[in-house]
Amino acid sequence: MESICTDAQKEALQQLECLFNLDSDQLRKFADHLVEELDDGLRKKDEDSAIAMLPSWITRHPTGQEKGQYVGLELSGSYVHLYLVELLGQGRTSTRQQKYLVADRLKKGSIHPLIEFIAGTIGKFLDFIDMKENAGGIPIGLAISFPLHQTSLQNAVVLKWTKDFDITDANDKDIVALLQTELQKRYIPITIKAVLNGTAASLLAHSYRSLDTLLSCTVSTGTNAAYWEKASAVKKCNFEDGQEVIINTEWGTFGRHHEHCLPRTFYDNRVDRESTNAGVHHFEKMVSGLYLGEIVRQILVDLVDRRILFAGRCSSELNQPQSLPVSYMNAMEQDESEDLTNVEHIMESIMNIPKTSRHDRHIVKRVCQLVSQRAARLVAAGMSAIIKKSGALETGLTVSVEGTIYEHYPSFPNRVNEALRELYDKKFENINIGVTPDGNGVGAALAAMIGSCESARN
Ligand code: BGC
Numbered sequence: 161m162e163s164i165c166t167d168a169q170k171e172a173l174q175q176l177e178c179l180f181n182l183d184s185d186q187l188r189k190f191a192d193h194l195v196e197e198l199d200d201g202l203r204k205k206d207e208d209s210a211i212a213m214l215p216s217w218i219t220r221h222p223t224g225q226e227k228g229q230y231v232g233l234e235l236s237g238s239y240v241h242l243y244l245v246e247l248l249g250q251g252r253t254s255t256r257q258q259k260y261l262v263a264d265r266l267k268k269g270s271i272h273p274l275i276e277f278i279a280g281t282i283g284k285f286l287d288f289i290d291m292k293e294n295a296g297g298i299p300i301g302l303a304i305s306f307p308l309h310q311t312s313l314q315n316a317v318v319l320k321w322t323k324d325f326d327i328t329d330a331n332d333k334d335i336v337a338l339l340q341t342e343l344q345k346r347y348i349p350i351t352i353k354a355v356l357n358g359t360a361a362s363l364l365a366h367s368y369r370s371l372d373t374l375l376s377c378t379v380s381t382g383t384n385a386a387y388w389e390k391a392s393a394v395k396k397c398n399f400e401d402g403q404e405v406i407i408n409t410e411w412g413t414f415g416r417h418h419e420h421c422l423p424r425t426f427y428d429n430r431v432d433r434e435s436t437n438a439g440v441h442h443f444e445k446m447v448s449g450l451y452l453g454e455i456v457r458q459i460l461v462d463l464v465d466r467r468i469l470f471a472g473r474c475s476s477e478l479n480q481p482q483s484l485p486v487s488y489m490n491a492m493e494q495d496e497s498e499d500l501t502n503v504e505h506i507m508e509s510i511m512n513i514p515k516t517s518r519h520d521r522h523i524v525k526r527v528c529q530l531v532s533q534r535a536a537r538l539v540a541a542g543m544s545a546i547i548k549k550s551g552a553l554e555t556g557l558t559v560s561v562e563g564t565i566y567e568h569y570p571s572f573p574n575r576v577n578e579a580l581r582e583l584y585d586k587k588f589e590n591i592n593i594g595v596t597p598d599g600n601g602v603g604a605a606l607a608a609m610i611g612s613c614e615s616a617r618n
Contacts, residue, residue: 165519172468173526176459179425180530184582186423187541191583193421194414194545201409203395210417215397216360216386216406217313222368222606224251230612231300231350232604233282234358237323237381237450238262240278242285243601247609251369253602258285264324271330271338279342282350292348299353301608303361303600304335305382307410313611316355322412323382323450324436353611354604357408359384361603364406366560366596368606373558375546376596379539379572380563382441383448385409387546411542415442422446427458434481443542447535449486449565455531457484460524469520475512483511490569493528500525535565536575543576544583547591556590562599 201213234241308316363376375387391399463469495502500521
């Protein structure tokens with residue numbers, strides 16, 4: 161490819177390769193610092209540590225033999241997703257599901273319109289599964305994809321609204337109580353039995369299928385990891401000794417104290433500055449779906465401004481923040497045609513760049529590869545930090561992964577594996593990676609099952 165580029169283009173690409181290619185030593189260094197912060201977070205109060213390490217109040221591994229019917233609700237970055245989950249035993253489940261788009265206006269301002277919307281979706285879903293009349297008997301669990309401070313399985317305060325959410329009046333408000341009141345107001349007969357973070361839910365779901373699951377990792381609009389930790393290690397809470405508890409790490413916040421270990425570039429700084437929550441969640445902004453396309457866009461605009469790309473011609477579309485979603489990036493990276501016709505279509509017909517040369521299109525494709533490859537390698541390094549901390553590598557372990565980027569960006573899983581192989585060599589074989597589609601919903605339903613058993617005991 162290099163031979164078809166001009167000297168200036170070659171030089172610009174080399175600079176980008178230096179910035180975005182992370183070697184194994186950089187990944188190890190990053191993982192070592194992450195381990196320090198994970199340990200620190202287990203000791204300090206949620207709001208005082210760089211990485212929150214939030215206990216989920218799930219202190220019991222499922223056996224895989226549990227049975228019953230439960231409703232699970234997932235609030236992710238873009239959708240409320242509802243599931244009727246049948247636990248069939250032997251780690252098997254069946255689901256019926258529906259999803260409802262969360263409009264942008266609900267993501268900003270007061271929490272009440274969002275709660276009303278969620279209650280409305282539960283009502284519609286119960287109609288859909290024909291249970292509006294007799295839902296009283298069905299417990300529901302909530303998987304909320306935000307950092308939650310909890311003092312039990314049945315309450316949760318969102319510590320910080322992440323991704324593109326900016327809710328302004330929810331400080332200290334228990335979202336379970338808000339939602340339960342709204343459900344009662346609407347005579348929707350269903351009881352919330354549990355709440356937990358989405359990634360924690362996904363871990364629970366995979367643990368039902370595979371008892372040796374240690375950790376779960378989400379790479380979606382946002383990113384996160386949750387893992388089973390010994391209760392005695394969680395110094396900030398009093399769990400019974402001998403138990404294990406799911407910890408929601410909130411690893412997306414990494415970078416606050418160890419900026420030098422996170423190789424952020426000029427482009428990452430720009431993306432951060434223009435984001436809804438500037439100055440925080442640096443790791444998330446290098447890794448997850450809400451930001452990857454934006455990093456690519458920032459690089460392309462810079463290359464245009466330096467007259468290295470598109471003969472220096474931009475378009476109002478390319479100048480527009482967030483105009484290049486990760487789905488375009490994916491399509492451009494997958495383009496194997498000789499003339500890169502998909503890249504041409506996206507750049508010329510969608511982004512309205514007046515004219516692209518073949519050289520330009522190769523550069524665009526390479527930029528997409530560099531940005532997604534860096535993300536995958538950082539995710540692998542993050543996983544390796546938790547694996548190292550647990551000491552489980554020798555005996556073997558299962559990692560569960562979920563999220564649109566991991567599941568639908570075809571080169572992503574291979575790149576994660578490649579990086580893990582570099583880090584572990586032959587011991588990589590001891591890591592079993594499983595994808596958990598619908599993990600949030602199934603995990604929320606399992607949490608509802610655990611919550612119902614607890615209420616029955618008390
Ligand atoms: C949130 C996490 C969530 C992750 C994946 C992040 O922005 O802080 O709580 O699990 O996104 O959705």
